[in-house]
Amino acid sequence: MDMFATAVNCMDGRVQEPVIKFLKSKFGVKYVDMVTEPGPDKIIGENVDKFKINSIKQRLEISVNGHGSRIILIAGHADCAGNPVDKDTHIAQTLNSAASIKEWYPEVEVIPVWIGEDWKVEQL
Numbered sequence: 302m303d304m305f306a307t308a309v310n311c312m313d314g315r316v317q318e319p320v321i322k323f324l325k326s327k328f329g330v331k332y333v334d335m336v337t338e339p340g341p342d343k344i345i346g347e348n349v350d351k352f353k354i355n356s357i358k359q360r361l362e363i364s365v366n367g368h369g370s371r372i373i374l375i376a377g378h379a380d381c382a383g384n385p386v387d388k389d390t391h392i393a394q395t396l397n398s399a400a401s402i403k404e405w406y407p408e409v410e411v412i413p414v415w416i417g418e419d420w421k422v423e424q425l
Contacts, residue, residue, distance in 0.1 A: 306330040306372035307364040309345070309357060309402070312337040316378050316416050323414070323422040328372055334364040339383025342375065345401050346394030358405065365406055373409050375399050378416035391415065396425060 306324045310316055321333045336357055338344055344353045364370040375398045377384075377391035384391070392415055399413035413425040 304331045305334055305364065305368040305370040306332075306374065307334045307336060307361060307368075307370045308374045308376065309336045309338075309341050309361070309398070310374070310376045311341060311378055311381055311383060312339050313378065313381065313383075315420060316376060319416060319420050319422050320374060320376055320414070324372065324374060330372065332368070334360075334368060334370060336360045336364070340381055342377035342391055342394040342398050343384040343386075345375065345398035347397075348401065361402075361405070365409060371409050372412060373402055373406065374412040374414055375402060376414050376416055376422075379418045388415070388417075392425060399425075 306328055308320045310320050324330055324333050344350055377395035395413045399411045403411045415423045
């Protein structure tokens with residue numbers, strides 16, 4: 302069993318617990334490293350803000366190389382104040398983000414998810 306997974310998640314407190322529970326139950330990990338930003342699906346998916354992207358990468362490096370994480374989840378969610386766009390846009394950004402993260406870490410499983418208004422995690 303892997304001990305660590307990593308979640309690149311919104312800072313929104315409503316999505317923290319559902320993501321942690323999802324990763325622990327689906328993948329059997331003991332710990333979830335959290336890399337949070339407002340609207341990380343937009344930040345990575347649009348690939349514009351290099352400062353924020355580098356910050357996310359630095360934190361992922363610690364999780365992957367320091368903690369041995371072999372799973373990285375990237376989330377988009379409903380009612381996001383940091384990225385107030387429709388569901389289809391979130392999903393496109395989340396899938397683009399997952400592709401970018403997979404390029405950074407080809408040896409790691411990358412899991413794109415959508416968290417709807419019911420706060421349930423749906424794997425894309």
